[in-house]
Amino acid sequence: MFLRKSGIGAAVAALMAFAAHPAAALPVEWGLGFQPSASPVMDQIQSFHNLLLWIIVATCLFVLGLLAWIVIRYRAAANPVPSKVHHNTLLEVAWTLIPVIILVFIAVPSFRLLYFQETLPTPDVQIKAIGKQWFWSYEYSGSAAGFTFDSLGLSDADAKAAGKPRLLGVDNAMYLPVNKVIEVETTAADVIHSFAMPQMGVKIDAVPGRLNKTWFRATKTGVFYGQCSELCGSRHAYMPIELHVVTDAEYAAWLAKSKAEFAALENGATRVASK
Numbered sequence: 176m177f178l179r180k181s182g183i184g185a186a187v188a189a190l191m192a193f194a195a196h197p198a199a200a201l202p203v204e205w206g207l208g209f210q211p212s213a214s215p216v217m218d219q220i221q222s223f224h225n226l227l228l229w230i231i232v233a234t235c236l237f238v239l240g241l242l243a244w245i246v247i248r249y250r251a252a253a254n255p256v257p258s259k260v261h262h263n264t265l266l267e268v269a270w271t272l273i274p275v276i277i278l279v280f281i282a283v284p285s286f287r288l289l290y291f292q293e294t295l296p297t298p299d300v301q302i303k304a305i306g307k308q309w310f311w312s313y314e315y316s317g318s319a320a321g322f323t324f325d326s327l328g329l330s331d332a333d334a335k336a337a338g339k340p341r342l343l344g345v346d347n348a349m350y351l352p353v354n355k356v357i358e359v360e361t362t363a364a365d366v367i368h369s370f371a372m373p374q375m376g377v378k379i380d381a382v383p384g385r386l387n388k389t390w391f392r393a394t395k396t397g398v399f400y401g402q403c404s405e406l407c408g409s410r411h412a413y414m415p416i417e418l419h420v421v422t423d424a425e426y427a428a429w430l431a432k433s434k435a436e437f438a439a440l441e442n443g444a445t446r447v448a449s450k
């Protein structure tokens with residue numbers, strides 16, 4: 176998936192990869208725009224982004240046109256005697272009011288999206304992501320679960336051997352069911368981290384001594400990757416997030432297996448030697 180080419184060849188290859196795998200869960204070299212959405216929140220983020228893009232393009236073209244017109248029409252060579260005109264009430268009211276109207280127009284979908292992100296639906300599954308220097312621990316609570324495990328990024332060699340993407344694959348991935356509301360609580364054990372899953376439209380700080388909450392609902396099965404997105408120390412780049420979104424039956428099987436594996440450990444957590 177990571178293409179090792181350069182120039183136009185890479186761009187074409189990336190575009191082809193993008194077209195061939197619309198649900199590709201990885202960033203690609205020369206890729207443009209967001210990773211494909213896999214949650215309702217990310218759907219809305221992308222459509223809001225696209226709306227803003229058109230507004231920005233139109234604004235930039237309009238300002239560029241005005242500048243070009245003024246530079247050419249009112250250049251010194253064509254105007255040996257400079258104009259002394261100042262103040263134009265109509266113009267001044269217009270250039271105040273029009274941006275206000277544009278901002279109000281943007282504010283409506285912006286607040287709607289913010290409200291959608293911040294209003295947690297009733298969760299089907301609750302997990303807690305605990306940021307640590309430099310890995311994540313995941314706590315699965317509830318009667319069917321009740322275990323915690325550590326999830327460490329793989330070394331380059333281990334990632335290659337496991338067929339996982341470099342700097343994104345982990346030893347113990349987290350599993351969650353598809354089309355279920357997942358409530359994610361975040362906190363941290365040492366410094367501030369940030370739990371970010373681009374395809375789920377999730378990015379939320381994990382702060383020591385505090386509990387933050389967000390949610391997502393994965394709309395398709397597959398493997399999704401994220402990374403810590405708050406500069407948290409020298410190995411900040413080596414604490415990825417690997418999420419497997421699976422069917423209910425596969426999730427139940429994983430829960431049973433993980434409960435036996437992780438809850439049996441003395442402290443309820445497993446530590447794999449850091450690579």
Ligand SMILES: [Cu+2]
Nearest residue numbers: 368369403407
């Ligand atoms: Cu971190």
